[in-house]
Each structure stands twice: as structure tokens, then as C-alpha cells.
Amino acid sequence: MNKHISEQYDIELSQIKELLMEMGGLVEQQVTQACASLIAHDTQLAEQVQDTETRLNQFEVELDDQCVSIIARRQPTAGDLRIVVSVMKAITDLERIGDEADRIAKMALSLARTELPSDRYADFRTMSEKVSRMLTRALDAFARLDIESALRVIQADEEIDTSYNAFVRHSIGAMRDKPDEIENSINVIWAARALERIGDHAKNISEYVIYQVKGLDVRHSGNPDIDD
Amino acid sequence: MNKHISEQYDIELSQIKELLMEMGGLVEQQVTQACASLIAHDTQLAEQVQDTETRLNQFEVELDDQCVSIIARRQPTAGDLRIVVSVMKAITDLERIGDEADRIAKMALSLARTELPSDRYADFRTMSEKVSRMLTRALDAFARLDIESALRVIQADEEIDTSYNAFVRHSIGAMRDKPDEIENSINVIWAARALERIGDHAKNISEYVIYQVKGLDVRHSGNPDIDD
Numbered sequence: 001m002n003k004h005i006s007e008q009y010d011i012e013l014s015q016i017k018e019l020l021m022e023m024g025g026l027v028e029q030q031v032t033q034a035c036a037s038l039i040a041h042d043t044q045l046a047e048q049v050q051d052t053e054t055r056l057n058q059f060e061v062e063l064d065d066q067c068v069s070i071i072a073r074r075q076p077t078a079g080d081l082r083i084v085v086s087v088m089k090a091i092t093d094l095e096r097i098g099d100e101a102d103r104i105a106k107m108a109l110s111l112a113r114t115e116l117p118s119d120r121y122a123d124f125r126t127m128s129e130k131v132s133r134m135l136t137r138a139l140d141a142f143a144r145l146d147i148e149s150a151l152r153v154i155q156a157d158e159e160i161d162t163s164y165n166a167f168v169r170h171s172i173g174a175m176r177d178k179p180d181e182i183e184n185s186i187n188v189i190w191a192a193r194a195l196e197r198i199g200d201h202a203k204n205i206s207e208y209v210i211y212q213v214k215g216l217d218v219r220h221s222g223n224p225d226i227d228d
Numbered sequence: 229m230n231k232h233i234s235e236q237y238d239i240e241l242s243q244i245k246e247l248l249m250e251m252g253g254l255v256e257q258q259v260t261q262a263c264a265s266l267i268a269h270d271t272q273l274a275e276q277v278q279d280t281e282t283r284l285n286q287f288e289v290e291l292d293d294q295c296v297s298i299i300a301r302r303q304p305t306a307g308d309l310r311i312v313v314s315v316m317k318a319i320t321d322l323e324r325i326g327d328e329a330d331r332i333a334k335m336a337l338s339l340a341r342t343e344l345p346s347d348r349y350a351d352f353r354t355m356s357e358k359v360s361r362m363l364t365r366a367l368d369a370f371a372r373l374d375i376e377s378a379l380r381v382i383q384a385d386e387e388i389d390t391s392y393n394a395f396v397r398h399s400i401g402a403m404r405d406k407p408d409e410i411e412n413s414i415n416v417i418w419a420a421r422a423l424e425r426i427g428d429h430a431k432n433i434s435e436y437v438i439y440q441v442k443g444l445d446v447r448h449s450g451n452p453d454i455d456d
Contacts, residue, residue, distance in 0.1 A: 092320060
């Protein structure tokens, strides 16, 4: 009987991680499509991203509920508790990444109305590819509890910050040359800013990997067999 | 003996809420000082905000640990669990508000180098006062579990979004007129954007009040006496 309960418990823990990965996959797709819609002035794709945002929000609420339910019914400790806490924190980051993708889609819709030359987006495209890779790596690291990969994501975040700052400086120069295009330039900067934030969230997700694997403090609960 | 344990448990639950309020007070101060430093070109104050940021990050880690420790040792359910979960979520929002205050301080330092006329900041000042009030109200609502107050904060967030959009439109006009000041204008826009995000976080904190008081789902754990 106890074995049965324990198996069921393990299944529940796996399930929240699987659901998180499913949510992560959807978020990755949102980011990719939002960036593609901006670069290609594809309003239909941008609207699709905005529609999918609602599904992501539902995902957040449901998954959050499952985590709280596991805490209430299973009363996890040690490593199990770290899994649940990490999943709960990662949910918030994924939802926020979804918000940023939504912002990029909004900028895409504004920009599509103005028909700018597409070479303007070269830097944005490069940055978006870096950030997408970072997000994928962060999710993989979370799924496989791969600390090395998580550390690489944390390092990559600094690169993104550098790219972003260069991007803004470059855009400011462009705005001075063409004051008529200020509004559009600002919209592209907003989108780049959203990418920079997505990088921050990917970094957060990687930090939870380290917390799950190394998990320190807290667990001086005096229970010797919590070291699973 | 059981009564003693239960009293101790209640004390621990009160403690995390008190610590959260303490952290909230520090965050409020950071926001106020960051905005003041920007408006007054006070570099010393801006640097002080940046120094205090480290203390906030420590606060986050410590308080987070205490929450996880309560879950592990006390295995809270129902209302108690909702308190711990809400505090954990609010910690993240407070820490992010601290990040935004830090960003405002950074912009203050950039702007102080350029000596702009201070009437430029009138709209920023108005927005900062609104956002500060919103944050204070959100923290009060959390402390007193005041749903009405929480709902008012959630409504106020829409006003902030409107002010922010007007602010950006106005700034874009100003940039067209004075291309030399584009960089400074963008810095003020960044600071306003940070305020808008602070409003979002204050809204999140208010939503946790509603979750704590009304707390739904989750708690179909089949335990009849969890309805405390």
C-alpha cells in the first residue's frame, strides 16, 4: 500500500515537471513566432501569438494549482520539495516570458503598419536567435537537471545584456539621423528590451536547476533521511 | 505540548508576513528615493539606492528559505499554505520592484550628467507618486487581507498603463523636436517604463491577497477540517 502511494506520488512529481516542459514548449514557440512576425511584418502570425497568450495564462493557473495541491496532500520535504518549489518559480518565469512575447507581437503589429525595410531587423534577428537558444537550453537543463548547461545559460545572459546595450546605442544614432522614424525605432527597441527580459527569465530558470541539485539551507530540518 | 507547537507555528507564520512587510518597506523606500534622485539629479541618493539593492537581494534569499523551511517542517495545508505560497510569490515581486528601482537609479545617474531642466520631469513625478501610492496600498492590503483595497490597486494599474502610454507618446513628440536630446528622453522613458512595471508587481501582490482570502481550487484535498 505504501509502495503504491509512493509510486503515485512519484508520478505526480513527474507530471508537474512534464507539464512545465509542455508549457515551456509553448512559450518557446510564442517567442519564436513573435520575433518572426516582427521581422516579416506578418500580422496574422502576430495575432496568433496574442491569441495563444490566453492559453498560457490558463496553463499557469492550472499548473500552479497542481503544485499547491501536491504540497498540501503529499507534504514533500527535501529534494521533492525543491522540485515543487522550483517548478512553481519556473511557472512564473514562463508566464512572464509569454507576456514579453505578447509585447513583441504588439510591436510587430505597430511596425507592420509602417513598412520599414527589413534589413533594419538584422540585429534584432541575431539577438532573438541567441535568446531563443538560451531559453531552449534553460528548459533542457531544467528537464535533465544539467548544472553545466545551466551555468552556460547564466553566462550567456551577460552576452545578451551587452548585445542589447549595443542595440540601443545603435538605434539612438539612427533616430538622430532620421527623426521621422523615431516611433518605429522605439518600437524595435521595446521588442529588443523584451528579448533582454526573456534572457533574464531564462537565467532565473537555470538558477532553479542549481537550487534543485545543490539545494542548501532550508533543509536543516533535523530529519536525517531527507537527503534523497 | 501540541498547543505549544501550534503557538510556535503561528508565530512562524506571523514572522514571515512581518518580514515580508519589512522587505516591502525597504522596497517602498527604494522606489521613492530612486524617483527623487532622478527628479533632483541627486547622484548621491541614486548611488545609495544601488547600494541598498544588495541588502534586498539578501532579504529575498533569507525570506524564501524561511518559507521553504516552514513548508518542510510544518507541512501547512489550506489557509496556512496559502499564506506561505502568497508570501513566496510576493517576495519575487518585491525583489523585482527593487530591480526596477535600481534601473531608475541608473537612469538618474545618466541624466544627472546632462543637466536637463527639471520641468521635464513633471509627468514622471506625477506617475511616480501614483505608483508609490499603489505600492503602499498593495502592501497594506496584503498585511490586513483587505480585498477591497486590493481590488482598488488592480483598477489603479489600468490608470498607470494609460499614463505611461501618454508619457511615451509625449516623449516621442519631444524627441522629434529636439533630436539632440533623444538619448536623455529615452532614459526618462526607461524610468517611466520601470514605474509601469512596478505597478504591475503591485497588482500581482494585490492578487495574492484575493488568493489568500478566497483561495479556491487546490484545496479539494478531501480533508474536511482544512477550512480554517
